Amino acid sequence: MAVxxxxxxxxxxxxxxxxxxxRIEAAGVAAEPSDPDQVPLGLDVHSEPVAEGHSTLAASGLxxxxxxxxxxxxxxxxxxxxxxxxxxxxxxxxxxxxxYMMVGLIAPDAGRVRIGDEDVTRVPMYRRARKGVGxxxxxxxxxxxLTVEQNVLAILQMMGISKREQRERLELLLDExxxxxxxxxxxxxxxxxxxxxxxxxxxxxxxxKFMLLDEPFAGVDPIAVHDIQQIVSDLRRRNIGALISDHNxxxxxxxxxxxxxxxxxxxxxxxxxxxxVWNDEVAEIYLGPTLTARMRQRYSFPE
Numbered sequence: 001m002a003v004x005x006x007x008x009x010x011x012x013x014x015x016x017x018x019x020x021x022x023r024i025e026a027a028g029v030a031a032e033p034s035d036p037d038q039v040p041l042g043l044d045v046h047s048e049p050v051a052e053g054h055s056t057l058a059a060s061g062l063x064x065x066x067x068x069x070x071x072x073x074x075x076x077x078x079x080x081x082x083x084x085x086x087x088x089x090x091x092x093x094x095x096x097x098x099x100y101m102m103v104g105l106i107a108p109d110a111g112r113v114r115i116g117d118e119d120v121t122r123v124p125m126y127r128r129a130r131k132g133v134g135x136x137x138x139x140x141x142x143x144x145x146l147t148v149e150q151n152v153l154a155i156l157q158m159m160g161i162s163k164r165e166q167r168e169r170l171e172l173l174l175d176e177x178x179x180x181x182x183x184x185x186x187x188x189x190x191x192x193x194x195x196x197x198x199x200x201x202x203x204x205x206x207x208x209k210f211m212l213l214d215e216p217f218a219g220v221d222p223i224a225v226h227d228i229q230q231i232v233s234d235l236r237r238r239n240i241g242a243l244i245s246d247h248n249x250x251x252x253x254x255x256x257x258x259x260x261x262x263x264x265x266x267x268x269x270x271x272x273x274x275x276x277v278w279n280d281e282v283a284e285i286y287l288g289p290t291l292t293a294r295m296r297q298r299y300s301f302p303e
């Protein structure tokens with residue numbers, strides 16, 4: 001099925017295909033790598049339906065070395081469908097590199113990444129998207145000159161579904177994510193929180209099993225943070241497993257079921273929020289005395 005590209009982008013043909021690849025991968029929809037000299041503009045891209053169930057995205061023994069330095073050293077992280085997991089730590093801890101290895105942006109020097117029983121360590125990002133791994137990048141991943149509606153349709157049109165189903169999914173997602181009133185607004189006019197809602201909407205188009213959210217609260221004003229928290233929390237209802245890496249500690253811990261704390265390239269501690277808040281090592285290497293005291297007032301000592 002040929003796909004009509006929505007109007008509104010002032011790009012040459014090669015640049016359009018390249019930017020579509022990047023944004024489609026960021027939205028969690030599978031697109032084959034594009035060569036502008038070989039692929040016609042009527043791009044024919046198909047996405048396999050994501051099955052319901054209880055799968056797991058798991059990394060084990062991950063290692064990444066840069067200039068003889070272990071940036072990530074023997075890291076194991078796991079998230080199941082229907083749970084929200086944090087990947088936290090101070091700057092330079094290795095969490096971003098771990099995150100990128102799990103989503104497929106970079107290859108590990110050692111270790112494995114699995115979806116269920118399938119080893120996807122050497123599987124590129126666009127094929128992981130086919131298997132249900134969505135990605136929300138920290139950097140803006142929307143087409144600035146397109147409207148909210150066109151941004152979502154640009155992804156829907158890549159999925160090989162009928163126009164009727166495209167419209168049905170569009171209306172449902174715009175309504176559920178609270179951006180229906182913004183459908184005709186250009187993406188460049190959106191606030192940080194509104195843009196994040198649009199990016200999450202686009203990521204949900206492919207109906208992923210898992211979503212990896214890189215700094216979902218970055219660039220979002222304090223009032224809108226609560227709205228984004230509610231949207232991320234709602235991923236449980238959708239039976240989506242979410243892995244979050246963010247510097248906003250309190251906002252992240254408020255919505256996760258459990259978390260991993262990385263330090264100096266390793267996972268030092270993992271557990272529920274209460275277990276982490278009351279862990280003296282976490283207080284020393286990550287939370288600090290002020291935040292630890294405040295968080296311990298909110299979370300009871302684990303049984």
